[in-house]
């Protein structure tokens with residue numbers, strides 16, 4: 001099969017007999033380093049009525065992308081645009097928030113690039129968890145962040161003045177207050193005099 005945008009004269013037989021139609025098609029598409037078999041029952045293509053040669057169009061590519069996203073359970077471009085808009089963020093603001101370039105956001109939204117599974121999880125978590133949005137918003141990327149595994153609850157760590165918490169406090173990062181869910185704030189331990197972050201948290 002050849003690929004061109006909108007043929008009317010067949011490259012194979014020379015007849016002016018190429019017109020739009022739909023076919024059943026199985027595509028092999030690579031995503032995240034894996035080859036996926038995608039079946040599309042009504043793929044828009046153009047086909048020569050004389051020799052039967054099939055031409056893929058931009059619409060064909062788009063339909064295959066849509067089918068692949070659906071098969072893999074990834075957010076659609078429409079989902080991403082709608083949720084970003086609901087949060088009142090520009091592509092650039094959204095990109096900064098999750099640590100991606102504005103160009104990448106633009107490509108996910110116009111469907112030119114299908115986001116990786118890892119990125120899709122970040123996008124979903126960002127839309128789904130207000131706490132994560134706050135965390136990203138207030139994030140100060142100190143060398144300590146993520147250098148240790150946090151197994152205890154955040155209020156417990158705040159109470160025990162864990163080194164990471166101290167580092168965040170030292171950098172004036174409101175990270176810990178942002179991380180606490182309202183439930184944790186209500187049930188948390190009494191605040192110490194030096195606990196400025198906690199005070200901020202108690203306001204909510």
Ligand SMILES: [Zn+2]
Pocket residue numbers: 010011012013014015048049050051052053
């Ligand atoms: Zn032909």
